[in-house]
Amino acid sequence: xxxxxxxxxxxxxxxxxxxxxxxxxxxxxxxxxxxxxxxxxxxxxxxxxxxxxxxxxxxxxxxxxxxxxxxxxxxxxxxxxxxxxxxxxxxxxxxxxxxxxxxxxxxxxxxxxxxxxxxxxxxxxxxxxxxxxxxxxxxxxxxxxxxxxxxxxxxxxxxxxxxxxxxxxxxxxxxxxxxxxxxxxxxxxxxxxxxxxxxx
Amino acid sequence: xxxxxxxxxxxxxxxxxxxxxxxxxxxxxxxxxxxxxxxxxxxxxxxxxxxxxxxxxxxxxxxxxxxxxxxxxxxxxxxxxxxxxxxxxxxxxxxxxxxxxxxxxxxxxxxxxxxxxxxxxxxxxxxxxxxxxxxxxxxxxxxxxxxxxxxxxxxxxxxxxxxxxxxxxxxxxxxxxxxxxxxxxxxxxxxxxxxxxxxx
Numbered sequence: 001x002x003x004x005x006x007x008x009x010x011x012x013x014x015x016x017x018x019x020x021x022x023x024x025x026x027x028x029x030x031x032x033x034x035x036x037x038x039x040x041x042x043x044x045x046x047x048x049x050x051x052x053x054x055x056x057x058x059x060x061x062x063x064x065x066x067x068x069x070x071x072x073x074x075x076x077x078x079x080x081x082x083x084x085x086x087x088x089x090x091x092x093x094x095x096x097x098x099x100x101x102x103x104x105x106x107x108x109x110x111x112x113x114x115x116x117x118x119x120x121x122x123x124x125x126x127x128x129x130x131x132x133x134x135x136x137x138x139x140x141x142x143x144x145x146x147x148x149x150x151x152x153x154x155x156x157x158x159x160x161x162x163x164x165x166x167x168x169x170x171x172x173x174x175x176x177x178x179x180x181x182x183x184x185x186x187x188x189x190x191x192x193x194x195x196x197x198x199x200x
Numbered sequence: 201x202x203x204x205x206x207x208x209x210x211x212x213x214x215x216x217x218x219x220x221x222x223x224x225x226x227x228x229x230x231x232x233x234x235x236x237x238x239x240x241x242x243x244x245x246x247x248x249x250x251x252x253x254x255x256x257x258x259x260x261x262x263x264x265x266x267x268x269x270x271x272x273x274x275x276x277x278x279x280x281x282x283x284x285x286x287x288x289x290x291x292x293x294x295x296x297x298x299x300x301x302x303x304x305x306x307x308x309x310x311x312x313x314x315x316x317x318x319x320x321x322x323x324x325x326x327x328x329x330x331x332x333x334x335x336x337x338x339x340x341x342x343x344x345x346x347x348x349x350x351x352x353x354x355x356x357x358x359x360x361x362x363x364x365x366x367x368x369x370x371x372x373x374x375x376x377x378x379x380x381x382x383x384x385x386x387x388x389x390x391x392x393x394x395x396x397x398x399x400x
Contacts, residue, residue: 048259049251058370059248062381072400073390170258181262186386190273200272 004033005191006176008164009110010041011088011124013172014067014080015185017114020173021076022188024107030195032177036099036107038092039164040157041085041172048170052085070185077119086117086125093153094130096160098139109137204233205391206376208364209310210241211288211324213372214267214280215385217314220373221276222388224307230395232377236299236307238292239364240357241285241372248370252285270385277319286317286325293353294330296360298339309337 005027009016027034045051053063064080071078091113099106112133116122122129127148135141147153164174168181175182175191180199182191194200205227209216227234245251253263264280271278291313299306312333316322322329327348335341347353364374368381375382375391380399382391394400 048256050256050259051249056248056250056370058365058368059250062368062370062383065381066383066387069390069400073393165258168258168262170256170262181265183262183266184386186384187266189389190269193273200269 002032003178004035006035006037006167008037008039008169008172008174010039010172011091011110011113011117012085013041014078014118015070016172017078017118018067018071018074018076019175019185019188020111020114022074022185023173023175024111026188026192026195030192032195034107036095036103036110037160037164038088038095038110038157039161039169039172040089040092043161044165044170047165050170054084077115079119079121081117081121081123083123083125086123088124089154089157090127090130090148091124092157092160093148094134094144096156097144097147097153098134098137105137105139109134109139112137202230202232203378204235206235206237206367208237208239208369208372208374210239210372211291211310211313211317212285213241214278214318215270216372217278217318218267218271218274218276219375219385219388220311220314222274222385223373223375224311226388226392226395230392232395234307236295236303236310237360237364238288238295238310238357239361239369239372240288240292243361244365244370247365250370254284277315279318279321281317281321281323283323283325286323288324289354289357290327290330290348291324292357292360293348294334294344296356297344297347297353298334298337305337305339309334309339312337 007023023034054060067080068078095106095110098109113124116133117124124130131141131145134144171183173185177191177194180194207223209220223234254260267280268278295306295310298309313324316333317324324330331341331345334344371383373385377391377394380394
């Protein structure tokens, strides 16, 4: 099989959620796997010198409108959570703990976490919510609870964020396919055309 | 005829150039006119708290790659100018002087100015270049030279930028159709679907 599509995202990113709902089918159409990589936008934005979209004057209001409009066009269930954005460290840590044992299950956990936050309004910053979602994804959440609090997984997430930035990732969602970077849910048609044609 | 598509752009904006090459045909397909409105991103970015894409670490390199990739996919002639970005006050002033007499000619001038900068590498910050482009668009550039230096047109551009921001414009290209805002060349498919369906 050809190399997987690298997919970086923050669990608090609305466009990341929308892209997460689409990337699986897209990859399948082109015989690719997806390598799911949650990151934390906080340190990334700090390095790039940007800020969360919704916190910017004028642009923030437009962004909220565009999140909802984009989701409606794609028939994706979406409601901007009351608490937004939220810290996604715990969700990212849980992801990597699951991923080390079973990447397919981790991808399922990621999709469920996104839906929990953006479709069901659950607080994914709350560790008990994250453990419940893991459980819904078929993970033995009792065995997850302890490592989730440990230093090892914190360091693991830090290194993943560092690796993402080293690869050129500066936002969410972000894709790299055969070395070619694509930033944003709105670049998925380009990414698909790239896969179809081999690039232009 | 239905209300025109409002189209705001800065002459130094690569995605604005690409959109300028596309918006005319798109509007025609849906029986709309385009209201061309050059703005100056300097004061806009200051108000919103953002910076030119290419000046940001990591994001800047990606942006340059994406400008060229986007143009290639659309078969639009593009080369990032050596001097980039440039001040576009003079070009914007010339536009409004032409626009007051003949909006269609002003739109032609705008397209020619964009091509001069992004396809031909001409320095559109230079008033003599702007006057030459006006001449190529059929404008009596001798009669343009004096008003171009005057305070009246400076104030006019300032007011247009203010009006744009008051309408919610925070970037380039920016479109408003029937009250609905769309930011970015990558939202043109959404804008077209909005025109086709009346919104969703």
